[in-house]
Amino acid sequence: MTEPRHTADTITDDALDVLYSRLAKAVRAVDILADSHRRADRAEAERDGAYRERARLVAHLASLYPSHIGHTDPTAPDWAVVIIEAPTGQMSWHIAERDMDLFAHVEPTNRICRGWDGHTTDEKYERLAQLIRGEGHTLFRVEHAEAAVARVRALLDTHLGPLASYAVRRALDGSTKAGTEETNSPMSGER
Template sequence: MPQRPNRRAQSAVNATATRVGERLTQKIRAVEAERDGAYRERSHLVALLAAMTDGAVITYARDVEEPGWQIVYLQLGGHQASWHISPRDADLFAHVERVDVEDPRAQWDGHSTEQQYERIAAWTAELAEQCGPACSEMHTETGRCVIAKER
């Protein structure tokens, strides 16, 4: 016949399990806060890039079931780049033209994340070569580089 577990032993096991669960919950919250902070930082940079890029648009994300998610679309060096924007970061994109999800400027061109960052790297290298450090003296009142604008 099986023995009944000792109540003190069972209570100690339950207390240990509770402490472990609480520590795991704290770690999960810390990791989520770190992730959210990284996404917020990325959103600040994408918002800055959108402000510096002609034709930037934002629309609601049809591919995300959670409400409030958006996608910002930019044309960088002649190629599309797009990012999902969390509802908590939407305030950073108030300056970006909002368009309907059917707007042709808000249609994903099929690029992968890897392709997107390859395109950005190539465009960055091109801008650095064409504009270079002297670029700071050639900005117009709009803040856009005259050299890049005339390409």
């Protein structure tokens, strides 16, 4: 049952008080909702600021060690993943699209890049702690470099063929100097 409509001539003071009370409750509800939205916006801005700070530090790490970035996580397709091959082991972070400008110096992920090694978040931060303590620096220079060279050589052989691959390897190894003995060439018959 609805209340009868009042006009300015027929409304009583009590009915007017009820209407004003309802209006005041509605205004309070709108104020509470607006305040809630303002707090949510502030929290979102703080979260985005924290992500930006983290992204700056990760971008710095990526400038120090071999790294690549791409949209490689099928469970989070809107986020890029930066993978850093540090001396203490691989570390990776998801990067928001709005922070990608910080990673312009990082190579895009391609088939040469080593994929995620399955590390957990705890393992990642233990590797970071080891890095902070200065552990593992010789591991990078030897094992990581040798593994990268082996991956590149295998890709050269696969995609260029043995003869072109041999020529590129000779150029990369610096063995194109005059008088260099030609051994293990595809054309040398394995001397």
